[in-house]
Amino acid sequence: MDTFLNFVVASVLAATPLLFGTLGEILTEKSGHLNLGVEGMMFMGGVAGLAGTYYYEQAISEPNKFVAAFIGVFCAFLCAMFGALIYSFLTITLRANQNVTGLALTTFGTGFGNFFGEILGTAAGGYVSVGTVIKAAFDEGIPVLKDIPIIGKLLFGYNFMVYAAVALAILLSWFLSKTKTGLNLRAVGESPATADAAGIPVTLYKYVATCIGGGICGLGGLYIVMNSANGTGGVWVHNSISGYGWLAVAIVIFATWNPIKAIVCSLVIGSLSILPYYYPISFIPSAIYEIFPYLATVAVLIMIIFRKKKNNLPPASLGLAYFREER
């Protein structure tokens, strides 16, 4: 029972960065833009969040954990948004190929993260590491409530980013189905020409959705860098984010562009990634066990073929550049 409880908790912790990446990419893709740079933006967000909290800690003698959390989130969001802005400018204004631009952003973002991570380390003399207060800000659960036996651990023991991710999923679902702006955004993703004719500012919608989506992806990177249960715990580790971004892009398809389903789907993939540590199977070597999330993703990609329904389809104009003069 104890193992199972720990397993569930660890699954939730492992799923959160994936959920951030997935939600960011859903918002981006709803505007008709396929941004394959999720991993790059995660790297950018991760390193910026670490830098922000680290310098805040250095500047102030007694850091406050709420301020630290805010600074981390703010810096990660902004930096990842900058990555998304480059992508938006190239694909929306300059009409570059979305696939290749996304891959370029991944190359750039990965390099950016590792480069500044190491610069930070050199500047700090060896390696960069944040203090206990800031680590606690990204690890601690809800005070008092978390001490209730079982339920406390299961429901209230997580760090604030876990709750933020779930809240964001619900918010995004509400936004996309219940608000006028959300419906407009979906119209832009389905048929930009129609949306344009209806007077929706297509370019503005695409820019805002792609940039905010990118920012959200960056929070996933922040989580991986700052959380110590399922990340590196406030230390920059070379290539630490590698792989998460691509899983997130795949989960978007798994979840059929639905933010609520994204919670469940990222939980499934997240739990698979930590399964070997909780339920080792004697005849499966752990190294093979570790590729299960990727195998599962492949299985999902194949499975998805056979359940094509009207509600499961990607936005109709996904991946296509919109050029008003060519209507």
Place this chain on the structure above:
Amino acid sequence: MTYENVKKEPLVRIAKRPELPKKKAILVRISSIFVALLLGGLLILALGYNPALVYADIIKGSILSSTALKSTIKIAVPLLGAALAIAPAFKMKFWNCGAEGQITIGAIVATYFALFQVDNLPSPVLFIVAFAAAAIAGGLWGLIPAFFKARWGSNETLFTLMLNYIAIGFVKYLRVGPWMDKGQMFPKIPMFDKAARLPEVFGIHIGWIIVLALVIFIYIYMTRTKHGYEIAVVGESVSTARYSGMNVKKIIMRTMFLSGAIAGIVGWMMVCGTNYTLSDTTANGYGFTAIVVAWLSKLNPFTMVAISAFLAVLQKGSNTIQTNFGIPASASEVLTGLILLCMLGSEFFINYRFVFRKKTVGGDK
């Protein structure tokens, strides 16, 4: 388009431009590389180093001595090979992001022969058998996503990416499992016997001759054969290909087999020519950087030679600036990313032009 209802023409509008002369297009692309290097220079400056010195050091550390030049070429060869592998797939608009995994699978199979058949086969036979097996294995690994794409239209970008992690995961398993070198402190796969190492020509393993031959092969294959033509048609429009009676499924699978096979050959030369052993970093990111090379060279094999050499200089030079200036070697990734982003942006100026508002009131009709 008429402007009858519009009081004023917009200040700037964008229009498609008639095809730009080739020389001008090349000029635009080269200047975009300079813009990228300039941006990189600003970054270096912001970190408090002299960009001119750093760039000079990159050149010095990568081509100005014969040892440095050799290791630069050793980077350029697999990079070029992987880019050649990707080219046919990309021409078909099949986004093969799985060269990394296909290289790894080729390397695994080549390693099997190098480790376990070295006593049974004379060296030349061993090389040929390992070469062929690596090519077939890489090809089959590339065929998996192609099969699902061709039959049911699954997403090939993600499929190929996931196969990368699976292939690399399998190497990790071999490293701690059946192929572990028992005499070592840390789990690793043993070094190859001398008889299983590729011979050198001018101080570099013979892989470079094979890759140069592949440049010519791919050029002819893509521009002078029926297969190449079919690939181009499928890439432009699947419907057109189908209406004209082409077997699209077959073309997709055949092309991906070829793509994977070339990547597998790259894996073979990585383990038998460069590393003399297999590790989870054997593919070393070449499969990803190759995407950049292929795209920047507009899928032209001869341009790929130049671009992969250029990126190899950046990569090797970055190691030098890490030693001399303490600038992290990841700088090469940042620069590569910048160059690619700038070149992608520059395409706009080749395909489109700005039309400014005329001074006369009313505009032109």
